[in-house]
Amino acid sequence: MSSSSSSPPEFKGWLAQGPSSIKGELTWSPFEPIPFTSNSVDIAISHCGICGSDIHTLSSGWGPTHYPACVGHEIIGQVVRVGDAVTRVKLGDRVGVGAQNSSCNRADCEECSNGYESYCPQMVGTYNSALPTSTHPHEKQGEKHWTKGGYATHTRIPNSNFVFKIPDALESKHAAPMMCAGITLYSPLKRNGAGPGKRVGIVGIGGLGHFGLLFARALGCESVVAISRSSKKKADAEALGADGFIATSEDENWGQTHAKTLDLIISTVSEADMPLSSYLSLLRPHGTFVIVGAPEDKLPGFSAFSLIGKGVKICGSLIGAPAEIEEMLQLAADKKIVPWVEERPMSDANNAVVDMVAGKARYRYVLSNEEGKGEAKL
Template sequence: MSSPTTFHGWLAHDKSAANGTMTWSAFAPKPFNPIDIDIKISHCGICGTDIHTLRSGWGNTHYPVCVGHEIVGHVVRIGAGVTKALKLGDRVGVGAQAFSCLEDGCEECGKGLEQHCAKMVGTYNAKYPDGSWSMGGYADYVRVPAHFAIRIPEKLRSEDAAPMMCGGITVYAPLVANGAGPGVKVGIVGVGGLGHFGILFAAALGCSSVVAISRRRNKVADAKAMGATDYIATSEDAKWARTHARSLDLIISTVSSPDMPLESYLRLLRTGGQFIQVGAPEDKLPRIAAFGLIGKGCKIGGSQIGSPEQIEEMLKFAADKGVRPWVQTRSMKEANKSVVEMEEGRARYRYVLVNEEGGGKAKI
């Protein structure tokens, strides 16, 4: 096995890329370092972060950029300095992080919190220490430090594992970190790509109740099939905040809206409850009154993806528990169309691009 000197992928050249104007073009990957591996991509999930980046929603994007950080493929090149137990042909996944300092004196890396390292480099649209820019997985190959590649369990299909690399870990990590399990009542705000993972994992963790929270009731049947035990439609259920007050121990919010009814969500928490935000709006979160926290001793927090160790743990858990996301596969050739339809909210509930030349097979 080997990899080419030039990679090809869907490149965004300006903000219009979110409207479907990416071009399949050649690009030079980052310089190959001894700690790096090259992966021939077979699958790449479409994440909301991709769209925010394509349109410069979170700040100015460095164009041209190849997005995609829910990557699965096979190792085709291994650097001489790689110490991770990988071999050519291994099926691995890469999520939203491609680098951290991994230095002994780094407080975050030393605690296995690489995703919070001050020198963290995202899998795309981020600058490595050598000045090169990271490029993602809407492509034929990707090059990353081996530390951030995770072997995929045999029981998991590639199209299922791909969206777990970012979407899955984004909700799995805060669920586990904040005690989700038997006896715990969990609410998931947003029944979309992230939210559906939240429901699936909360149910698999054995939470005593899993409440799906969305604006409308059009996803009740889907949420119940995923494992939800109850459903709140905030725009249709009269006095929902009062009806369900003090009913949840933990809320994971996956929505990316600055207009969310945050104070009403806090009313749903029991004493000592926690509200964890993982969705990232392109604007600020709503204002809240301090008494929404003080009265019940509640906490608001946030969570960012997960470490390689946590991703490995999540993949094993998913394989053991039979957790399967609801995915729709699309040919890599349909990346532009798929991005537009993702933004339109048509995915049920995650699109995964399949690179047929990389060994994948799309089922449209």
């Protein structure tokens, strides 16, 4: 079933027992990992980024969470066990895992066969997802195994296609947030033609948005514009690669002032009260507005003429496919992209979550296990 292993029979991690966990009430506890198969990979975690998705899941903001839950899907660590069918990685490799840890990979799956694995009907999230019986037929009738994430000593990934070698040029603390926040911005930028001659706007300068600025600049866009409520992050945005800045609360006519100036806008914000109609006014004819931030409430309404008048479109994007993740990691290594992170010890996860909820991150917290050996000194 597997090559030689140094992974323990049970893992330890920060478990949420209910929505109040976002108040710093995670408990360090042992948990049983999902079953090991011939295509599984066990990883001793050295680093794990804190993502906004973690907060929505801990609080059941996007829907009921299956508790106890261990969140975290920006994982870097060392391979300590591989199944017999695994060929992508080997024992000792430094690897990363993002928000998805499996898909069906069937030849007759339109999504998987066309490089859209993140939209596979059997997409499995790295945490808080039940393994489908179709890909884990050894499960007992009616039994479910739920994935658990990276606020832990180890993680078990059921599908090695979603385990990625990390280029030597990238530090683990920098690679970690790329596994979700990074690819969430890189994928829609690439799929929508970001590059020379394109004018790109990024709404929201945070954990996601700062990657948008970094990657848009690395892809050689003609113009990169940061869009935020106030100008307090203007200096940060310029340091991250922005050559334009729109402060929406400081110019009541900003939609008109900057009308028809952008080809592509990526929105990273999670607030439902966004000025959507004004954002659309910024687009040039045939421009695209891409939503990657996911508000817990419905989006605001807008006039159909906001689309019809210029032939623009609104779409969404979910993380990215394995091939895109590998491409992104190599670009980050080649262009020496360095995200803005604050490293926190794994033992400080509760305080880090509370600070994340309070909006203190500039711009990503990364939890690190002591000495990179999957050990949290508590």
